[in-house]
Amino acid sequence: MSQVRVRFAPSPTGFFHIGSARTALFNWLYARHTGGTFILRIEDTDKERNREQFLNVIYDSLNWLGLNWDEGPQVGGDFGPYRQSERAHIYREHLEKLHAAGSTYEKYGAIWFKLLGERHEVFDEHRKKTVTKVKVAPTMIEDRIRGRVERIENEDFVIVRSDGNPVFHFVNVVDDIAMQITHVIRGEDHLSNTSKHVELFKAFGGPVPQFAHIPLILKSPEMGPGKMSKRDQGALIEEYKQRCFLPEALVNYIALLGWNPGDDREKMLMTDIIKLFDLPGVNQSNARFDPKKLAHMNMTYLLELPAERFSALAQAFFAQQPNGAAVMADEAYFHEVMLLAQPKIKSVDELAAYSGYFFTEDYPIDDKIKTKVMGKGDPKARLAELLAALPAMDFTTDSALEAGIKSLAESKGLGFGDYQAVGRLAVTGTNVGPSITSIFRVLGPERVLARLGRFLAGV
RNA sequence: GCCCUCAUCGUCUAGCGGCUAGGACGGAUGAUUCUCAUUCAUCAAACCGGGGUUCGAUUCCCCGUGAGGGCGCCA
Numbered sequence: 001m002s003q004v005r006v007r008f009a010p011s012p013t014g015f016f017h018i019g020s021a022r023t024a025l026f027n028w029l030y031a032r033h034t035g036g037t038f039i040l041r042i043e044d045t046d047k048e049r050n051r052e053q054f055l056n057v058i059y060d061s062l063n064w065l066g067l068n069w070d071e072g073p074q075v076g077g078d079f080g081p082y083r084q085s086e087r088a089h090i091y092r093e094h095l096e097k098l099h100a101a102g103s104t105y106e107k108y109g110a111i112w113f114k115l116l117g118e119r120h121e122v123f124d125e126h127r128k129k130t131v132t133k134v135k136v137a138p139t140m141i142e143d144r145i146r147g148r149v150e151r152i153e154n155e156d157f158v159i160v161r162s163d164g165n166p167v168f169h170f171v172n173v174v175d176d177i178a179m180q181i182t183h184v185i186r187g188e189d190h191l192s193n194t195s196k197h198v199e200l201f202k203a204f205g206g207p208v209p210q211f212a213h214i215p216l217i218l219k220s221p222e223m224g225p226g227k228m229s230k231r232d233q234g235a236l237i238e239e240y241k242q243r244c245f246l247p248e249a250l251v252n253y254i255a256l257l258g259w260n261p262g263d264d265r266e267k268m269l270m271t272d273i274i275k276l277f278d279l280p281g282v283n284q285s286n287a288r289f290d291p292k293k294l295a296h297m298n299m300t301y302l303l304e305l306p307a308e309r310f311s312a313l314a315q316a317f318f319a320q321q322p323n324g325a326a327v328m329a330d331e332a333y334f335h336e337v338m339l340l341a342q343p344k345i346k347s348v349d350e351l352a353a354y355s356g357y358f359f360t361e362d363y364p365i366d367d368k369i370k371t372k373v374m375g376k377g378d379p380k381a382r383l384a385e386l387l388a389a390l391p392a393m394d395f396t397t398d399s400a401l402e403a404g405i406k407s408l409a410e411s412k413g414l415g416f417g418d419y420q421a422v423g424r425l426a427v428t429g430t431n432v433g434p435s436i437t438s439i440f441r442v443l444g445p446e447r448v449l450a451r452l453g454r455f456l457a458g459v
Numbered sequence: 460g461c462c463c464u465c466a467u468c469g470u471c472u473a474g475c476g477g478c479u480a481g482g483a484c485g486g487a488u489g490a491u492u493c494u495c496a497u498u499c500a501u502c503a504a505a506c507c508g509g510g511g512u513u514c515g516a517u518u519c520c521c522c523g524u525g526a527g528g529g530c531g532c533c534a
Contacts (some may be wrong), residue, residue: 011534046533110532126460126530151463161532168534192463192529213464216527221469227527253471256483260472264482283472285465286527293471293484303497344496402493420493432495 004036005182008062008069009172011043012054014230016061016237018289019187019217022254026214027185028067029255029277039179040072042083045171061237065247066270071179079179084171091166094174094204095159103203109162113170113200115153131155139195144183144212144279146191153195169193173200176209185212185279188286189227212279215258215286227286234291244317244348245294249301253294257287267300299346307339314338317348327359336442340434357428358443361451365429373431374459379422383456385412386423387449395445401437426455 008024010016031038040062042055059074071077081087095111098104103114118135134154141149159170166174176184184197191213201208216227228235240250252268260283261268261276302310311334318324328334337358338351345354357363373379385408393404402416409416420436427439427448440448 009534013534043534108532112532124461124530146464149463155530158532163532165532167532172534187528188464189528190534193534195463215465218527225526256471258471262473264473266471266483283465287472288470290470290484296484299497346496405493416493424494430495434495436493 003182004031004034005039005180006031006036006185007039007041007176007179007181008067009041009043009175010058011046012051012058013046014054016057017228017230018235018237018254019228021061021065021237021250022217022257023185023187023214024062024067025065025251025254026212026259026277026282028069029274030183030185030212030279031070032274033277036182037070038068039077039079039181040069040082041175041179042073042085043168043171044083044085045165045168057238061241064241065237065251084175087171087175090178091171091174094177095166095170098159098203101203104159105156110158111160112156113159113196113203115156115199117154139198141191141194141198141211143191143194144210145282145284146213149191149194151192151195153199157196159200169196169200173197173204177201177204177206181209183210183212183279185214188213188216212282214282215284217254217257218286218288220288220290223289228289234289234294242320244313245298246301246305246313249298250294252301253297257289258283267297295346302345302347303343305342307342310342311335311338313348314341314351317351321352323359333358333442340438340442344434354433357430361447363429365425365455366431369425369429369431373421373425376421377418380456380459382414382419382422383426383452386419387452387456390440390445390449390452393445395441398435398437398441401440405437423452427451 006027008027010020010024028038030036040058042058055073062069069075071079072082095104098113104111105114106112115134115136119132120135121130122133123129124131132155134156136152136154138150138152141151143149157169158167160166175181194211194213198208218227219225219232223232230236234240237250241247248270251270252266252273255268255273255277256266259277259281261272262281265272305313315328315334318327321327337355341351341355345351386405389404389408394400405419406416409419421431424431424433424436424439427436427443433439443451
């Protein structure tokens, strides 16, 4: 049993972001890799912005991604409570220690952490105010990913607000000490804060944990500059869950954003990722999010999914659609259609558009395709021939239908394709989809003939 | 403005002093297929610039430049 203890410490102030998901993932992976403990801690000290409903977003997202926590809300543990809003007494005790050591003072009603050294006033052009600088030695940060980082922390900072609530820097360090955290794995946006944290750790006389600052996830070039933010398309885990992406595909993709197994493998089993993952293997440079590559990853997982699971996923998807109940009314039929769609789509949310014509007689006809298909040869004659020959054909298997259509084509001195394109257009309104024989078979002779007849009458 | 980090195809990346700079996504072309998608094959596509160090730099150092982050009584 390893002594490694890592934590993921989100704030319930917004939706669960893809960057947060990766931070959680890397912490979880490191815990699983080392046989350590993965702790979930809720940093809800900002009463203004926290909302109870966001807690469930955090829990649901982590669960959906498969990132189970060993200690934390809902599961408990020896170092609880795991919500900072319930740990006020612990912060008070630690504040006392700092008081006793003379490391604090009060100003403007807030409590400040006092750095050691000579003081002098300086006007800060950027912040447009006079600040007190302290002459200090540089703070050294030993980072498992960045190496040695040196930063000068030369201004006192607030640790308890004037309203009595402690701030992030303080509670974060206190909890890391109290929960015996050994490795702090977090986003690079915290790197500059780390000098504050190190000074606090030292003031408490405790051991300083190992730090590992992982690179950020930036927007894709089409989305513009900067890091992914909550507002960006595709930034929220909720969204992928709703679109019925496969969580294992999403996890696989984000694991590869800033980390790689050291060889060319991309689609990987979680057990292998756990085996291979380690902090020194994490990249130092920011990565841009690529929705296309994620879609590809999702497709490769979808292709391998057992039909039963695919069908279940499709059901979950249609359950949220307005016409879902109607679509799934005939369970066996629904299942047949899903079998045809599975090998053709990149994500489950394409199903509505991809399989629409199976579930309504009021399907749209693509005008561009229509012009193209109807402009070649004598499509109306082909349609009439299909209409005449189809009733005598065997609809039970694809091969029987194929044989039927081929013999029709042969008898006219034509090819299968002469019937395929126009038949597909009439019955589906488009030129994309499963094989025409599968469509005919699943739709059944009544529907197919009715559709062909109606289409022929309209052209 | 000050501080910190980073820098290989459009994107994710391999490379840890000597390579025709490799793979994947995306793109292009072709083959297969009843359409589409898949699959397969082929192609285009990169070491940010300048100085060093070295017999030799994509690789090590420095300076630029660029990208990103921080500078709250937010986390």
